[in-house]
Amino acid sequence: MKIIHFSDTHLGFSEYTRIDPETAINQREKDFYNAWQTIITAILETAPALVVHAGDLFHTTRPTNRALAIALEGIQKISNAGIPFVLISGNHSTPKIKATGSIFEAISLFPNVFAAYGSRYEKFHIGDCDVHCVPHCSLSEELEQAFDAIEIDPDVKYNVLVSHGSWAGARTYSMGEFNEQLIPNPEAKLGKVFNYIALGHYHKHIHIDDHIVYSGSIERTSFNEAGYSSGYMLVDLAASTHDYIPIASRNMIKLPTLDCDSLSAFEIYRELEKLSGPELEQSLVSLELNNIQHDTLIALDWQKIDSIFQQVFHLEKIIRQKVQDGNQLMGASMDALPIEFERYLERQEFSNLDKARLKGLGLAYLSNAIDE
Numbered sequence: 001m002k003i004i005h006f007s008d009t010h011l012g013f014s015e016y017t018r019i020d021p022e023t024a025i026n027q028r029e030k031d032f033y034n035a036w037q038t039i040i041t042a043i044l045e046t047a048p049a050l051v052v053h054a055g056d057l058f059h060t061t062r063p064t065n066r067a068l069a070i071a072l073e074g075i076q077k078i079s080n081a082g083i084p085f086v087l088i089s090g091n092h093s094t095p096k097i098k099a100t101g102s103i104f105e106a107i108s109l110f111p112n113v114f115a116a117y118g119s120r121y122e123k124f125h126i127g128d129c130d131v132h133c134v135p136h137c138s139l140s141e142e143l144e145q146a147f148d149a150i151e152i153d154p155d156v157k158y159n160v161l162v163s164h165g166s167w168a169g170a171r172t173y174s175m176g177e178f179n180e181q182l183i184p185n186p187e188a189k190l191g192k193v194f195n196y197i198a199l200g201h202y203h204k205h206i207h208i209d210d211h212i213v214y215s216g217s218i219e220r221t222s223f224n225e226a227g228y229s230s231g232y233m234l235v236d237l238a239a240s241t242h243d244y245i246p247i248a249s250r251n252m253i254k255l256p257t258l259d260c261d262s263l264s265a266f267e268i269y270r271e272l273e274k275l276s277g278p279e280l281e282q283s284l285v286s287l288e289l290n291n292i293q294h295d296t297l298i299a300l301d302w303q304k305i306d307s308i309f310q311q312v313f314h315l316e317k318i319i320r321q322k323v324q325d326g327n328q329l330m331g332a333s334m335d336a337l338p339i340e341f342e343r344y345l346e347r348q349e350f351s352n353l354d355k356a357r358l359k360g361l362g363l364a365y366l367s368n369a370i371d372e
């Protein structure tokens, strides 16, 4: 029995200002749609007995009409081909407020499409296989209940678990997101009962064990993911084979950090010219300039730097100025608001405030604002 497992498609994600000349869609948004369509085509060609998507189908809980149309078009093709398709909701596609309703309600109206999104355990029987689903749960109690509810039927030939979060409660597989969940290893309690565990959330493809796998994402949502491949898993339950199939995606490259302590503006340009080459063509490129002297920083011509890298798709510049006491000033780079907020709090000293409580409240306000 062949399975295709993929995850973290983040449809609707968009970034930067480049526009696809043909469709007038944001080019990064289009990149994610292209990757999605590549995998849909691969599924139709491979015709597996089952497809599982391990969460974060969309980038947001309320996808745009276009993201929705592209998702439905792909899902419909698989449905029409008679290939059973199981999807679970991830942290990016689970609404904070239940009354919002879930887009997966609509998606599961397609024949052959099964979605688990209700912050609880669900099991689907497909062919010779029980597909055990633990989607993202809004509360940790719900997550615990969902794992406790897993039921193994001794008469069923194959068991597959699909879940979304950081594996075995380890921060190792964290995406640094405020609402991510830490998933326990159910085999610690149940024994090795699963033929395959399909994981989503961590965007890097990685085998935790032969049969426990993060497929990784199909495109990269930040420079933290530079160097990650894009692809999906092709698993044969009978033969016990687990193959990763890479797909093409836009190159994302972090250039080596340039120490500018003793460099003039002119010398910086010359060093950058050495770093720039045809291999960066149409790539997402991150450039870090460290220890720039104050006067040099003022003299630097940003347009000149952009022109040195004119072949790239996008140039992310991280600039750190040299200061007297040895500390470096952060330049133009900023992480997600919740991360920056946590960093800010870490640096503060309070005598009469509960930092943990402050952090909890702040992150909750931010998460509500982001959801809205």
Ligand SMILES: [Mn+2]
Residues within 6 Å of the ligand: 008, 055, 056, 090, 092, 201, 202, 203
């Ligand atoms: Mn994700």
